[in-house]
Amino acid sequence: MRKKLVGAATVAIMATTFAGKASASSYEVKPGDSLWKIANQFKTSVSRLKEINKLNTDIIFPKQVLKIDATSTSNQSAAPAARPSSSSTGSSSGSSATYTVKSGDYLIKIANMHNTSVAQLKSLNGLSSDLIRVGQVLKVSGSASGSPAQNSPAPTPAPSSGSGNSGGTYKIVAGDTLSKVAARYGTTVNRLKQINGLRSDLIFAGQTLKVSGGTSPGSSQPPQQASPAPTKPQPVKQTGSGVIDTAKSLVGTKYAWGGSSPAGFDCSGFIHYVFKQSGKSISRTSAEGYYNRSYFINNPQPGDLVFFKNTYKSGISHLGIYIGGGQFVHAGSNGVEISNVNNSYWKSKFDSYKKFY
Structure with a gap:
């Protein structure tokens, strides 16, 4: 912000x-x-x-x-430069180019690759949501599609090895979120939480989830379910690969005042989205609001918060997520980017490192 x-x-x-x-x-x-x-x-x-x-x-x-x-x-009204050809990542047919979705892709990433927008991709392909799947062929230029691309049958996910039940299981890897897993298997976050007995969106690398079938009374619960409910608010566990991987995956997303989705972020909207995707329940507020909901630390770890003051206004006005080595990822005026807290500008605006309550 x-x-x-x-x-x-x-x-x-x-x-x-x-x-x-x-x-x-x-x-x-x-x-x-x-x-x-x-x-x-x-x-x-x-x-x-x-x-x-x-x-x-x-x-x-x-x-x-x-x-x-x-x-x-003299050239201010000239037409914008032509978009780069997508021949390196897809195939051309007539006046339109296509791109085949790969593992780890999402619409904002593909839009940035082809110098277009999420709205344009959805219009070209008749998409009514941001859901895409591996192997799906998307038009990245040309005229709008006459029929929705998502109406084609979804591929049947291959059962993971070591599946312990007929319904199929999936082992969480770094960077996964419940929404990402749900999209991969054509289900919903609520359904995944129901069949796995989850009370929150928090998952962790190495955890095995059931991805189809009914709940099993005898199935073991994920480790976090065995912990007793705390009697008082506990500090949010911010460290680990989940927050960092999610934050880094959004580098290049454009800046949008008040934005809190991959269509565009401001600094506080970026924080809210990343922590929510990583299973941390925090409310959407401003940089000052997050400053008042966190406590000071001396030795920051990846996933902690870094606050700055007197940027576009006096007082606390900007924040990002510390990723180690003096670097932090944040939504700046040029979009989501990685900066160094020790460069001349940020060092002069630095306030503190903090951690959510």
């Missing part, structure tokens, strides 16, 4: 004329802008914008006035 960014940018060019010639132009930053977006608009580069405006970071804010090269403004 480094800056308040909303909606699409509205171009406002103010040309300054000297001796009858436009020697320079300026641009007033609008909500939703980033240096990358402005550079593309004026056919220049981020490094050039930073150079002529003497910027040390990529941070900009609404109503800030930036200098633009005079030669850049």
